[in-house]
Ligand SMILES: NC(=O)c1ccc[n+]([C@@H]2O[C@H](COP(=O)([O-])OP(=O)(O)OC[C@H]3O[C@@H](n4cnc5c(N)ncnc54)[C@H](O)[C@@H]3O)[C@@H](O)[C@H]2O)c1
């Protein structure tokens with residue numbers, strides 16, 4: 001497997017660096033335990049004289065901001081905290097205005113930077129604020145959820161939600177640096193950790209069968225923390241970085257990252273984005289299971305692979321069936337409507353990420369909406 | 383003079399095309415009278431199947447939207463109007479949200495486009511909305527004020543104002559096409575025309591002495607309209623396009639475009655952005671006169687050039703002295719505070735665009751704040 005053998009023999013597993021290759025916007029992702037204490041030094045070495053607005057949510061700030069602040073102070077980096085409420089509701093116009101105005105108020109210039117300390121919500125919001133304040137400021141990601149460390153902090157998508165739909169307003173704005181301290185995940189709830197892990201498995205399922213094998217063998221160590229976790233995060237970042245480098249603005253292969261997401265988004269919408277019922281990664285887990293089962297009914301994916309994927313997700317405590325969502329079940333019609341809103345429907349044909357087996361996902365641009373509807377009624381009747 | 387001789391001999395002056403050279407973001411500016419009636423055909427030829435949100439302000443929409451709409455319809459281009467109030471107040475968070483939500487509501491996709499029909503306010507606002515809706519949609523400029531045709535529609539700066547200051551929130555987002563119908567300027571107020579003309583003269587004063595000579599000889603024809611106006615607009619666009627191509631994101635030479643603007647912005651701020659007292663181009667006219675006079679007091683610029691610049695601006699009906707602003711005069715302190723807010727002050731040194739004579743402007747990074755203050759008190763006492 002390419003990305004595993006690319007690691008220099010004998011290098012300690014504990015400290016990993018992944019390069020995101022984007023010409024003059026290339027950057028490094030540093031990954032290891034305890035990195036938060038070195039954040040100041042790492043930033044000062046790369047951006048001498050930079051001043052920072054540190055955006056975080058109330059939960060994460062309460063847990064980790066003081067340590068970051070000490071590290072920044074030790075490196076002589078001036079910074080102001082900008083604390084927003086935790087939760088998806090903060091990725092809104094109001095949240096954006098609040099962060100932008102705080103950054104201007106702090107008199108930061110274009111050469112200064114916004115640092116996001118938090119999960120995907122804080123990263124998306126702070127990154128978008130950095131993209132539009134003074135027509136573009138520096139940006140540093142310090143992801144604190146597993147989902148943010150393996151997915152949202154890599155690739156430069158930033159944004160907020162519109163009342164009309166999720167992530168409809170935003171910008172591509174690459175960070176200058178990503179600092180992923182894997183030990184910060186120790187304070188994450190087991191449910192959020194598992195949800196983020198769904199995106200880790202996703203990379204294996206898309207095109208890295210060896211990574212899936214490795215996860216299947218090392219799942220418990222990854223959940224336990226330590227070296228295996230750092231390794232899983234680094235391999236995930238490499239997988240995402242490779243796709244992003246090939247297709248920065250999502251014109252082609254980047255769509256593969258949506259494996260499980262068309263179904264997943266429809267389920268999140270059905271659950272009215274009530275995270276007590278379903279968080280994003282759980283929707284993705286169900287969506288990936290559905291994508292594999294649908295691919296099997298279409299004769300594309302071996303049944304044995306479907307069973308392995310389902311067993312792996314279940315072992316992680318992740319849901320795999322629509323009925324696993326607590327509360328009432330959706331109708332086929334409601335799901336189909338959500339699916340066709342998520343994707344442009346051209347003459348009854350949908351674009352889905354389907355698969356020929358573990359690590360063999362592909363973009364299918366002509367999926368028959370009728371087939372999907374039939375499949376979903378079978379699923380819901382089961 | 384380069385840009386004048388570059389025009390192929392014998393080509394009709396009436397239709398001009400200026401290319402903005404920005405690698406894969408290059409685009410054309412089409413400039414001629416009556417272009418609005420060909421807008422549909424020009425757009426359809428370049429962006430087949432595109433659908434449009436046409437953003438305009440109430441004033442411009444009342445005058446010109448129907449004609450544009452007919453042209454779009456004739457070319458089979460689906461479009462929805464998005465009308466905002468006229469005036470700088472529309473370049474706000476509320477204005478942005480209104481346009482973005484209307485574009486999403488119209489179910490436009492990333493391949494569709496936002497078209498700005500209006501002055502710089504509409505262009506900046508609509509361009510920013512295009513930059514952030516669905517992380518970046520197509521954008522077409524159809525500037526209707528002289529300022530917009532020669533300045534704001536070229537170069538990709540888009541944005542809105544923050545309560546803390548002008549243009550503090552925005553993005554670089556280049557248009558795919560600029561359509562400047564010079565006949566639309568016939569409905570512009572003479573005062574707005576003259577204000578926009580200040581930016582035309584600016585290009586001559588920066589580094590195109592031959593253009594200044596030509597304007598000095600043809601000023602009346604330019605104001606009258608017709609071929610000379612089209613020519614002046616095309617040469618201005620060429621001048622701006624050259625600077626933008628050399629420095630897209632304002633790291634260097636693009637700062638030259640700020641000739642007259644540091645003083646001008648301070649005066650606009652002093653007049654509380656009350657356009658009854660001072661519009662932007664008038665502030666720039668006074669600012670350019672001040673920059674020349676200050677350069678003369680520093681022994682940089684010949685007095686004869688100062689006199690020519692002042693005479694030219696006055697002949698256009700533009701102000702040249704701070705005292706030309708109706709109402710009370712500002713204090714030196716108020717102006718100096720506004721100037722140091724506009725520019726980063728490093729140890730009492732300011733960055734200004736100064737000049738060694740007509741067409742010989744340069745970036746001066748170490749202007750003594752005390753010298754400027756002395757100069758301003760002499761000006762105000764005169
Ligand atoms: N930009 C992208 O490419 C991209 C990709 C995927 C997802 N996303 C976005 O990411 C968001 C979801 O990210 P998320 O799951 O991280 O959500 P989140 O940021 O809301 O974090 C989830 C919860 O965990 C808490 N938390 C985070 N780190 C913690 C820690 N170390 N200890 C204790 N609690 C912690 C947060 O306060 C929050 O309550 C969504 O808005 C989604 O749209 C973006």
Ligand SMILES: NC(=O)c1ccc[n+]([C@@H]2O[C@H](COP(=O)([O-])OP(=O)(O)OC[C@H]3O[C@@H](n4cnc5c(N)ncnc54)[C@H](O)[C@@H]3O)[C@@H](O)[C@H]2O)c1
Pocket residue numbers: 439441442445468469470473500501502503504506526527528529530533534535536537538539540549566567568569570571574662
């Ligand atoms: N993006 C840039 O690079 C850039 C450069 C310079 C200025 N600007 C911005 O441009 C704005 C000023 O532009 P402006 O002077 O065009 O202001 P504007 O858009 O407010 O237009 C001035 C007035 O003229 C009216 N108008 C416009 N076209 C007309 C027409 N053909 N007939 C009759 N009335 C017409 C408008 O309704 C408005 O009332 C400012 O917000 C400034 O910050 C941007």
Ligand SMILES: [Zn+2]
Pocket residue numbers: 151199261280284
């Ligand atoms: Zn996801």
Ligand SMILES: [Zn+2]
Pocket residue numbers: 533581643662666
């Ligand atoms: Zn100007």
